[in-house]
Amino acid sequence: MIDKANLLSKFEQINEYWTPKIIAELNDQYVKLAKLKGEFIWHDHENEDELFYIVKGQLHLKFKDRDDILLSEGEVYVVPAGVEHLPIAEPECWVLLVEPKSTAHTGSIQSERTVQVEDQNWI
Template identity: 50%
Template sequence: MLTRLSPRTAARALTEFWSPRVIGELDDAYVKVAKLHGSLTWHSHEHEDELFFILKGHLRIELEDGVVTLGEGDLFIVPKGTRHNPVAEEECHVLLVERKTTLHTGEVTTEKTRTLAEQLRPLPLPGAGGDGS
C-alpha cells in the first residue's frame, strides 16, 4: 500500500534531539527526519554522501575549510569523507537522505550516537496520512 507522509509532521512528533528516525526507503538509501538542538560531534562518512534538507529552523554545518549556514527550505550535501559538525543554536528539524550503510556519527561514538536499530523504531504519528504541511 502506498502511504503519503509529511516529513514536517514526522519531525514534529520526535521527542529526542539528535535521534534520526527512518521514515522511508529510496533504493539503497534511507529517508530520515531528525530534531536537532546544540552540537552533534565532528565526524565523517568515508564512503557515503549525506543530504540535509531543512524543514524548520536554521542549521550550521561546520566543515574543516569553512561553514555552511542553512535555513528553512535549504539543502546541502556533505560529500563523502568530509569531516563536519552540525550545530543548531535553536531547535531545527531536518530531512536526511543517507545510504543504508551510513553510520550516524561515522567513526566517532558519543552519547548522541544512534544505532540503525534505534533509527528504525516506529514513529508514532497523529493522522498517519500526514496533513500535507
C-alpha cells in the same frame, strides 16, 4: 513502507534531539527526520554522502577543510563522503536526511551521542 507522509506531523512525533527517525527507503537509501538542537560532534562518513534539507530553523555546518555553511529553511546541502563536519543548531532545527542505509550515525566515531540504525525506529 508508507504510501505518503505529512512531514510536519511526523516531526511532532519526535521527542529527542540528534536521534534520526526513518520515514522511508528508496534505492538502498533511508529518508530520515531529526530534530537538532545545540552542538553535535565532529564526524565524517568515509564512504557515504549525506544530504541535509532544512524544514524548520537553521543549521550551521562547520568544516575543518573548507568554509562553514549556514543552511536555512528550504535549503539543501550534501556533505561529501569523507568530509569531517560539525552540525550546530541554535535554536531548534528540523532536518530531513537522505543517506545510504550503510551510513553510521556518527561515522567511525563512537560516543554517547551515537544512535545505531536499529534504534532509528520507523515513524
